[in-house]
Amino acid sequence: MASYKLSINGSSFSVEADPKMPLLWVLRDLLNLTGTKYGCGMSQCGACTVHLNGNAIRSCTMPVSAVGTQKITTIEGLSTDNSHTVQQAWIAEQVPQCGYCQTGQIMSAVALLKRNPNPTDRDIDMAMQGNICRCGTYPRIRKAIHKAAAMMKQPPAKGF
Amino acid sequence: MQQKHSIDRRAFLKLSSFTGAALTIGFYFPALGRETAAIVTASTAENLGIALNAFISIDKNGSVSILNHRSEMGQGSYQAVPQMIAEELEVSLDQVSISFAPGHQNKYGNQITGGSSTVRGAWKHLLRTGATAREMLIEAAAKIWSVPKDECYAQNGEVIHRPSNKKLGYGELVEEASKLTPPKQVVLKERKKYNLIGKPLPRQDTPLKVNGRAEFGMDKKLPGMLYAVVERSPHFLGKVKSYDDSAVKKMPGVKHVIKVHMPVFNTVREGIAIVADNTWAAMQARKALKVEWDTTGFEHLDTAALYNRMKEDLKKPGLSQRTGGNFEATFAKASKKVEAVYETPYEAHACMEPVNCVADVKEDRAEIWGPIQGPDWIQRDLADRLKIPIDKITVNMTFLGGGFGRKAFTDYTTEAALISKEIKAPVQVVWTREDDMTQGPFRPGAMYECKAGLNNGRIAAFQTKMAAQNMGHQNPGADKTSFNDSITEGLPEPYLNSIDHYSFSDIPTESPIPVMWWRSVYSSTNGFAYESFIDELAVAAEKDPLDLRRAHLRDERYLAIIDKLEEITGWKSRGKNSGWGVAITECFKSIVGEAVKVSKQADGKLKIDRIVAVMDCGWYVNPDIIKAQVEGSIVMALGAATTHATNFTDGKAVETNFHQYRMPRISDVPDMEIYIMENEEKPGGVGEPGLPPFAPALCNAIFDLTGKRIRKLPFNMNEV
Ligand code: FES
Ligand code: FES
Numbered sequence: 001m002a003s004y005k006l007s008i009n010g011s012s013f014s015v016e017a018d019p020k021m022p023l024l025w026v027l028r029d030l031l032n033l034t035g036t037k038y039g040c041g042m043s044q045c046g047a048c049t050v051h052l053n054g055n056a057i058r059s060c061t062m063p064v065s066a067v068g069t070q071k072i073t074t075i076e077g078l079s080t081d082n083s084h085t086v087q088q089a090w091i092a093e094q095v096p097q098c099g100y101c102q103t104g105q106i107m108s109a110v111a112l113l114k115r116n117p118n119p120t121d122r123d124i125d126m127a128m129q130g131n132i133c134r135c136g137t138y139p140r141i142r143k144a145i146h147k148a149a150a151m152m153k154q155p156p157a158k159g160f
Numbered sequence: 161m162q163q164k165h166s167i168d169r170r171a172f173l174k175l176s177s178f179t180g181a182a183l184t185i186g187f188y189f190p191a192l193g194r195e196t197a198a199i200v201t202a203s204t205a206e207n208l209g210i211a212l213n214a215f216i217s218i219d220k221n222g223s224v225s226i227l228n229h230r231s232e233m234g235q236g237s238y239q240a241v242p243q244m245i246a247e248e249l250e251v252s253l254d255q256v257s258i259s260f261a262p263g264h265q266n267k268y269g270n271q272i273t274g275g276s277s278t279v280r281g282a283w284k285h286l287l288r289t290g291a292t293a294r295e296m297l298i299e300a301a302a303k304i305w306s307v308p309k310d311e312c313y314a315q316n317g318e319v320i321h322r323p324s325n326k327k328l329g330y331g332e333l334v335e336e337a338s339k340l341t342p343p344k345q346v347v348l349k350e351r352k353k354y355n356l357i358g359k360p361l362p363r364q365d366t367p368l369k370v371n372g373r374a375e376f377g378m379d380k381k382l383p384g385m386l387y388a389v390v391e392r393s394p395h396f397l398g399k400v401k402s403y404d405d406s407a408v409k410k411m412p413g414v415k416h417v418i419k420v421h422m423p424v425f426n427t428v429r430e431g432i433a434i435v436a437d438n439t440w441a442a443m444q445a446r447k448a449l450k451v452e453w454d455t456t457g458f459e460h461l462d463t464a465a466l467y468n469r470m471k472e473d474l475k476k477p478g479l480s481q482r483t484g485g486n487f488e489a490t491f492a493k494a495s496k497k498v499e500a501v502y503e504t505p506y507e508a509h510a511c512m513e514p515v516n517c518v519a520d521v522k523e524d525r526a527e528i529w530g531p532i533q534g535p536d537w538i539q540r541d542l543a544d545r546l547k548i549p550i551d552k553i554t555v556n557m558t559f560l561g562g563g564f565g566r567k568a569f570t571d572y573t574t575e576a577a578l579i580s581k582e583i584k585a586p587v588q589v590v591w592t593r594e595d596d597m598t599q600g601p602f603r604p605g606a607m608y609e610c611k612a613g614l615n616n617g618r619i620a621a622f623q624t625k626m627a628a629q630n631m632g633h634q635n636p637g638a639d640k641t642s643f644n645d646s647i648t649e650g651l652p653e654p655y656l657n658s659i660d661h662y663s664f665s666d667i668p669t670e671s672p673i674p675v676m677w678w679r680s681v682y683s684s685t686n687g688f689a690y691e692s693f694i695d696e697l698a699v700a701a702e703k704d705p706l707d708l709r710r711a712h713l714r715d716e717r718y719l720a721i722i723d724k725l726e727e728i729t730g731w732k733s734r735g736k737n738s739g740w741g742v743a744i745t746e747c748f749k750s751i752v753g754e755a756v757k758v759s760k761q762a763d764g765k766l767k768i769d770r771i772v773a774v775m776d777c778g779w780y781v782n783p784d785i786i787k788a789q790v791e792g793s794i795v796m797a798l799g800a801a802t803t804h805a806t807n808f809t810d811g812k813a814v815e816t817n818f819h820q821y822r823m824p825r826i827s828d829v830p831d832m833e834i835y836i837m838e839n840e841e842k843p844g845g846v847g848e849p850g851l852p853p854f855a856p857a858l859c860n861a862i863f864d865l866t867g868k869r870i871r872k873l874p875f876n877m878n879e880v
Pocket of ligand 1: 037038039040041042043044045046047048049058059060061
């Protein structure tokens with residue numbers, strides 16, 4: 001057991017955890033931030049995607065001891081009222097079915113759009129390749145990302 | 161829709177019995193098995209001692225609460241149910257909130273979310289319940305104003321007196337209305353007057369699903385809750401011979417190590433549960449556990465042996481299910497004979513949310529939460545096993561991160577309850593992805609032998625035999641000479657009117673592998689055999705595949721789908737070098753036709769260029785949800801056709817996680833064109849029927865392009 005001070009969604013959290021405990025379980029079981037999901041535990045599905053200093057990572061294979069002072073953003077930190085452009089686009093395109101994979105999908109999409117505000121279909125396919133959706137919402141994910149990209153160009157887009 | 165989530169269930173039930181301040185009506189079935197529900201108010205129900213289906217309640221502010229009796233696993237009942245009730249009740253959707261009904265057999269009738277039945281099974285009752293409340297509110301207003309009832313009408317949560325334009329909101333009317341007797345007859349709205357039904361309204365659970373607030377079973381937390389994982393026998397019927405938990409008990413956070421069991425149909429699977437402070441501690445500790453299994457007394461099959469057995473089984477006559485005319489004689493004399501054998505794999509459900517369950521079992525009561533498709537089965541099962549009266553067992557449905565049939569099973573809930581009982585604490589049992597993927601139950605693999613005789617370009621004789629594990633035969637005391645509509649599922653019925661000589665039979669293959677419904681059940685594999693074979697017959701008869709179907713599917717609905725497919729795809733003018741395939745199947749009273757176009761890329765690899773689907777599900781509620789369900793069904797079918805399967809070695813599942821059970825990724829899936837037919841037919845299923853026609857349409861397209869016939873799934877698109 002060791003003590004960690006984590007910066008999550010702009011706040012600071014102290015946890016006592018085994019250094020090897022993946023960030024996923026720290027978030028879910030120790031901090032009750034359950035928007036980040038467990039899907040495979042081996043970086044195969046993307047359900048656990050969060051941002052580390054703005055980059056999308058798989059929290060299921062990231063030991064808490066490796067996080068250090070890097071800034072973590074989870075789905076809960078995107079907005080408090082669904083006002084983030086990507087959330088808005090997701091609602092507009094009615095992407096979720098069961099919804100379980102969607103928080104991870106959205107975190108991957110946000111990171112993509114930050115890097116590349118004008119993604120092509122191919123860019124989207126490449127960037128979203130690591131996120132599985134068993135419900136098959138892929139075509140709508142593609143549409144929603146294009147929509148978010150278009151919305152971002154129109155002020156007053158919020159969230160980036 | 162109030163985004164402040166659904167109201168608390170207990171508060172709802174209390175509200176429902178507080179009859180003075182609200183209008184609460186629901187339906188119940190006066191006699192078991194009766195088709196027609198009676199609609200009564202809460203106070204009548206109380207006087208008669210009836211367990212009321214508290215379906216809707218309108219309070220003094222005019223807010224409408226609905227208790228949904230179906231689980232929400234992505235198929236959209238969260239949206240469809242309020243959309244139907246709000247339509248007849250004449251309120252806007254934002255006046256309506258919804259919560260999940262806890263499992264209770266007597267109150268809600270059969271609650272299993274399966275067979276694409278949410279709308280199909282309850283639509284009339286839901287519409288009538290909404291209309292009844294509307295009529296009672298109108299009557300209440302007429303009474304207050306002392307005017308004739310037919311001078312009043314309801315609109316947007318108010319009753320309006322037409323001549324004077326006086327208005328009263330529903331909230332102001334509920335007290336008066338709750339004293340009335342619900343009318344026996346109500347007139348339902350005409351379809352053309354619908355404001356909500358038939359419109360692509362946004363789903364009301366979407367906001368919760370884009371910010372992490374939707375609560376899935378995995379997200380449920382209770383005060384003092386512990387977390388468990390279970391090392392179960394890797395063989396389907398294994399028992400614990402001995403185990404060594406000395407190292408486990410020293411691991412940080414571990415609280416208990418206990419032997420548990422769970423029922424799997426008529427068998428029992430044993431395991432060792434590790435209960436800890438958090439999920440990861442339990443998972444880590446599990447690695448230190450040593451178990452010796454007794455795996456004797458049952459077969460350790462591998463995939464090759466299983467399919468060899470099916471091949472042998474196909475030589476037997478089997479259980480005849482549907483026969484007409486004389487297949488053998490007609491086939492023997494046919495001018496052209498075609499024969500083919502098709503093979504489909506076992507599949508895991510692989511819901512994105514692995515199986516899990518939270519249980520809190522006390523001496524005299526039990527409560528569970530989880531992603532649950534069959535709450536009333538589970539309630540009964542727990543009452544039996546825990547020896548607790550059924551009314552002391554509460555089954556709460558959370559959102560489901562996918563279900564597809566897997567979460568209609570009672571194994572995981574029983575196991576969780578037994579662990580909670582033993583450790584005397586609330587516990588969440590989490591199945592790791594590996595547990596979820598290797599423990600089953602699975603979709604049964606199947607082998608089909610199809611034969612047909614053609615005369616003058618028409619199908620004169622048609623036979624299909626299926627060898628596969630029979631799902632119904634696994635239940636305790638099952639009659640193994642009975643079949644359960646297995647083989648004819650997915651078959652377009654009108655073929656049997658145009659083919660005079662046919663025979664369908666099912667040969668149940670024996671195996672200890674547990675099998676279970678998987679999205680669209682037997683149709684998911686039957687469809688591949690039927691519609692691939694029809695394509696082979698079209699080729700043999702030198703007929704266009706749509707024309708052959710047109711000649712044999714002499715039914716308005718089918719003909720309309722064929723016309724529509726022809727129109728959308730530009731079928732008649734399709735290029736010589738393009739590969740187009742079609743398939744049409746029927747499943748849960750809906751008919752779906754799909755067309756796929758494939759081409760070869762510069763590197764010689766196959767690519768899907770277009771996917772077109774035409775869905776006829778009769779009367780429908782929300783076209784956007786239907787489109788989403790068809791899209792999702794197609795992606796799931798694509799996976800089962802081209803990327804994944806569950807194999808067995810030494811009686812154990814081989815594929816343990818997504819690195820081996822490869823799912824379609826976003827780049828594998830093109831945009832799709834989905835059309836919904838407009839007609840006045842009864843509602844059919846929506847969540848499943850889009851799946852069966854996809855694999856045959858794809859394989860027929862590949863044949864059209866390359867001349868290669870694919871008869872065995874899954875196949876690798878890059879290796880055709
Ligand atoms: S849970 Fe982390 S990638 Fe699947
Ligand atoms: S929405 Fe269900 S897994 Fe993606």
